[in-house]
Amino acid sequence: MVVAAAVQRLTLQCEEIGDDTSTIRSLDWDRSRFDIEFGLRNGTTYNAFLVRGERTALIDTCHEKFRESWIPLLKQQIDPMSIDLLIVSHTEPDHSGLIGDLIDLNPDIEIVGSKVALQFLVDQVHRPFKSRAVKSGDELDLGINPESGSHHRFEFISAPNLHWPDTIFSFDHGTGILYTCDAFGLHYCSDDVFDRDPGAIAPDFRFYYDCLMGPNARSVLQALKRMDGLPEISTIAVGHGPMLRHHLSHWVNDYREWSGQRSKGENYAAVCYLSQYGFSDRISQAIAHGISKADAQVQLVDLRATDPQELTALIGDAKAVVVPTWPTTPDSELQASIGTLIAALHSKQLVGVYDAFGGDDEPIDAVADQLRSQGVKSAFTPLRIRQLPQGSDYQRCE
Numbered sequence: 001m002v003v004a005a006a007v008q009r010l011t012l013q014c015e016e017i018g019d020d021t022s023t024i025r026s027l028d029w030d031r032s033r034f035d036i037e038f039g040l041r042n043g044t045t046y047n048a049f050l051v052r053g054e055r056t057a058l059i060d061t062c063h064e065k066f067r068e069s070w071i072p073l074l075k076q077q078i079d080p081m082s083i084d085l086l087i088v089s090h091t092e093p094d095h096s097g098l099i100g101d102l103i104d105l106n107p108d109i110e111i112v113g114s115k116v117a118l119q120f121l122v123d124q125v126h127r128p129f130k131s132r133a134v135k136s137g138d139e140l141d142l143g144i145n146p147e148s149g150s151h152h153r154f155e156f157i158s159a160p161n162l163h164w165p166d167t168i169f170s171f172d173h174g175t176g177i178l179y180t181c182d183a184f185g186l187h188y189c190s191d192d193v194f195d196r197d198p199g200a201i202a203p204d205f206r207f208y209y210d211c212l213m214g215p216n217a218r219s220v221l222q223a224l225k226r227m228d229g230l231p232e233i234s235t236i237a238v239g240h241g242p243m244l245r246h247h248l249s250h251w252v253n254d255y256r257e258w259s260g261q262r263s264k265g266e267n268y269a270a271v272c273y274l275s276q277y278g279f280s281d282r283i284s285q286a287i288a289h290g291i292s293k294a295d296a297q298v299q300l301v302d303l304r305a306t307d308p309q310e311l312t313a314l315i316g317d318a319k320a321v322v323v324p325t326w327p328t329t330p331d332s333e334l335q336a337s338i339g340t341l342i343a344a345l346h347s348k349q350l351v352g353v354y355d356a357f358g359g360d361d362e363p364i365d366a367v368a369d370q371l372r373s374q375g376v377k378s379a380f381t382p383l384r385i386r387q388l389p390q391g392s393d394y395q396r397c398e
């Protein structure tokens with residue numbers, strides 16, 4: 001079914017993609033505009049999904065520019081009060097733009113996402129909401145759809161840095177569909193719901209990978225490893241562009257190969273930050289930029305969102321590690337992450353410290369001393385920024 005939207009060059013499309021599963025695709029045909037992520041040469045789509053078991057889940061929403069047409073179309077598909085759960089793959093506004101509207105329509109809806117995503121959402125929607133935090137291995141059972149007899153049971157995979165720190169993938173054991181939102185996506189707008197014409201989309205698939213996923217190639221490999229532990233995947237339902245079904249193994253192999261090449265035997269610096277803490281993520285990006293100008297590889301690591309196993313691997317394999325100051329009274333999870341970080345450091349690494357400017361930081365010298373007690377060499381004298389960071393400070397970090 002194709003429904004014309006009120007706004008020119010924005011259209012909507014609803015299609016079945018599996019048992020009890022439909023996609024609501026918002027087609028944004030504009031080819032010349034620049035969006036938040038990068039230039040859209042062939043427009044883009046924002047894909048949401050409805051999965052109906054005994055209970056019903058919506059996966060992601062849409063960019064707010066589709067509000068006027070998306071909400072009425074959703075209401076045609078389902079009474080918003082009968083959507084029990086909203087799974088949030090990550091909280092970037094191109095997919096989360098209408099979550100507030102949805103909460104207004106159904107204040108009882110339970111929002112499922114990573115812990116970090118739920119924290120981000122509090123500041124985004126400014127409304128109270130019910131929530132459930134999930135991580136790798138957690139499950140969500142929607143029960144059996146009475147008509148099809150299919151049992152829809154989600155299993156989640158944490159996929160931090162693909163490309164936001166709060167990203168999760170959701171696998172429906174009932175259909176074999178893996179929902180990955182930005183990962184494996186591409187900015188390509190057409191009426192084709194699936195990847196029927198791989199030649200047409202391959203260049204944009206590659207371009208998107210290079211811009212958004214390549215810089216986090218190690219995290220891509222971690223996510224692929226977790227995907228390998230799932231039963232057979234029938235379809236990757238992406239948040240942008242066509243669903244990957246007919247040439248699925250081809251696309252997954254591309255990710256494996258490109259990420260393997262990018263991270264193979266390369267020395268890299270792990271630049272750590274704390275999402276939503278002080279100026280840590282902006283400063284970490286300036287530092288990462290500076291390191292990559294020196295032709296070295298960088299892996300950004302969010303100390304709040306990265307699970308212990310991945311943190312140990314990312315820190316342990318790095319040639320250099322850059323660490324922000326942390327709060328004097330970290331919560332228990334952050335405390336555990338700091339412990340994991342310190343345990344993963346070894347004497348062959350260079351380590352640097354920067355001031356996160358969070359307002360309640362452990363003094364930078366105390367942090368540096370703790371790291372030095374692990375016998376690590378220091379890469380630069382601790383970076384001190386005395387006032388609120390300004391442009392010149394970011395340059396200094398580079």
Ligand SMILES: [Fe+2]
Nearest residue numbers: 092163164182
């Ligand atoms: Fe995104």
Ligand SMILES: [Fe+2]
Nearest residue numbers: 092094182239
């Ligand atoms: Fe996106």
